[in-house]
Each structure stands twice: as C-alpha cells, then as structure tokens.
Amino acid sequence: MEILRLVDVHHDYGERPVLAGVDLGVRAAECVALLGDNGAGKSTLLRIAAGRELPVRGDAFYRDSPADENQPHVRTGIAAVLEAGACYPDLTVREHLMLVALAHGGGEESQATVDRALARHRLADHADVLPSGLSSGLTQLLALATAWVRPYDLLILDEPEQRLDARARTELAERLRAAKHNGAALLIATHDPGLAAEVSDHTFTLDDGQLRTLTAP
Numbered sequence: 001m002e003i004l005r006l007v008d009v010h011h012d013y014g015e016r017p018v019l020a021g022v023d024l025g026v027r028a029a030e031c032v033a034l035l036g037d038n039g040a041g042k043s044t045l046l047r048i049a050a051g052r053e054l055p056v057r058g059d060a061f062y063r064d065s066p067a068d069e070n071q072p073h074v075r076t077g078i079a080a081v082l083e084a085g086a087c088y089p090d091l092t093v094r095e096h097l098m099l100v101a102l103a104h105g106g107g108e109e110s111q112a113t114v115d116r117a118l119a120r121h122r123l124a125d126h127a128d129v130l131p132s133g134l135s136s137g138l139t140q141l142l143a144l145a146t147a148w149v150r151p152y153d154l155l156i157l158d159e160p161e162q163r164l165d166a167r168a169r170t171e172l173a174e175r176l177r178a179a180k181h182n183g184a185a186l187l188i189a190t191h192d193p194g195l196a197a198e199v200s201d202h203t204f205t206l207d208d209g210q211l212r213t214l215t216a217p
C-alpha cells in the first residue's frame with residue numbers, strides 16, 4: 001500500500017512556481033530518491049510530504065488522510081529529518097535522544113534503544129557532549145539518530161549525506177536499506193547520485209517543478 005501520496009501538488013513562494021503538478025507515491029518497503037539542482041524545490045516537496053507545509057494546490061496524503069503535522073497520527077508515523085533541527089543547548093547527545101525516545105512512547109526500552117542508536121551513529125564516545133561541542137558531521141549524525149530512536153513507517157530525509165565522511169555515508173546507506181527491509185517507506189532528497197543508486201527503488205529529478213524519472217526498476 002502507498003504510505004505517502006502526492007496528487008497534483010503545486011507550490012510557489014510568490015511569482016515563481018516551485019512545484020508545478022507533482023504526483024508521487026511511496027509504498028511500504030520502498031525508497032524514492034529525489035535529485036535536482038540547488039533551488040529545484042526538493043526541500044519544499046519534502047516539507048509538504050511531512051505535513052509541515054500545505055501546498056497551494058493539490059493534496060498530500062499520509063495513509064489516506066491529509067498529511068498535516070498537526071494531526072497526532074501523522075507525527076507518530078512520519079519521522080522527518082529536514083532542515084537543521086533545533087537543539088537544546090543544555091541537553092547532551094544522550095539526553096536529546098532520550099527525550100525523543102520517551103516522547104514517542106519508548107518507555108523502559110528507551111535506554112537500550114538510545115544506546116543502540118549511539119553505537120550505530122558513532123556517537124557513543126560523544127554521548128555526554130553538549131551540541132556546542134559537536135563537529136558539523138556529528139551534529140548531522142545526531143539529527144539522523146533522532147529518527148532511529150522512535151517508531152515510524154515513513155522516513156523523510158533531506159540531504160542525509162551532508163557533512164558525513166565516507167564511512168559514515170556507507171553506514172547511512174546500510175541503515176536506510178535496513179529500514180526499507182523492515183517495511184518502512186523512505187523519501188530522501190540528495191545531491192549524491194551514488195547514495196540514490198544504492199538505496200532507492202525509484203529515482204527522480206526535480207526540474208522546472210516537475211518530477212522526471214531517472215531510473216525505474
């Protein structure tokens with residue numbers, strides 16, 4: 001079944017159209033990757049898919065109901081790591097992840113879940129560090145780790161590879177494939193065609209506000 005569906009989505013910020021009739025479906029256990037030039041509209045599309053922004057025309061559906069982050073079931077089901085997330089300056093890496101795990105109902109399992117996420121994101125040695133003490137790559141890994149300590153069935157990531165070194169990028173691809181094999185639907189925007197080729201079932205470029213198929217299975 002389609003977890004995410006965009007139907008004839010149009011969006012603009014004033015005069016210039018950013019999205020001009022986008023149709024897209026993402027099924028369970030499927031990854032869709034978006035490539036495209038700077039300013040092509042990828043982040044805009046992802047924000048609409050995550051229910052953080054309403055399109056000026058057309059519809060975005062999460063599991064057949066409007067994708068609207070004000071709805072609790074949408075926040076429960078969609079894990080989105082988009083533009084640089086907000087950090088609490090006085091919470092450590094571990095405390096950030098515990099906060100997310102507990103807020104999403106992790107309960108007694110949260111500690112073990114967070115320990116696994118720290119290890120898998122190479123953050124174990126930085127668990128007690130404050131955000132101001134993290135490098136840009138480790139900050140990105142913390143943002144990505146927040147999605148791994150909570151349940152979701154739709155994962156939306158905007159340029160998840162940014163600022164990661166080669167090994168971290170390889171590990172990211174492994175985690176994304178694992179998430180897909182566990183049944184999640186994935187939508188990612190990336191400037192790394194290699195990452196798209198490694199993890200996606202369908203890759204599109206966003207050009208003149210429209211999706212064009214780059215590869216098909």
Ligand SMILES: Nc1ncnc2c1ncn2[C@@H]1O[C@H](COP(=O)(O)OP(=O)(O)OP(=O)(O)O)[C@@H](O)[C@H]1O
Pocket residue numbers: 013018036037038039040041042043044045
């Ligand atoms: N909040 C906003 N207000 C006004 N214009 C915006 C806003 N957000 C995006 N835009 C504009 O919409 C267009 C698409 O931006 P968007 O960030 O979606 O592109 P992108 O494909 O993600 O780019 P990049 O690869 O550089 O991240 C750009 O021209 C951008 O300047």
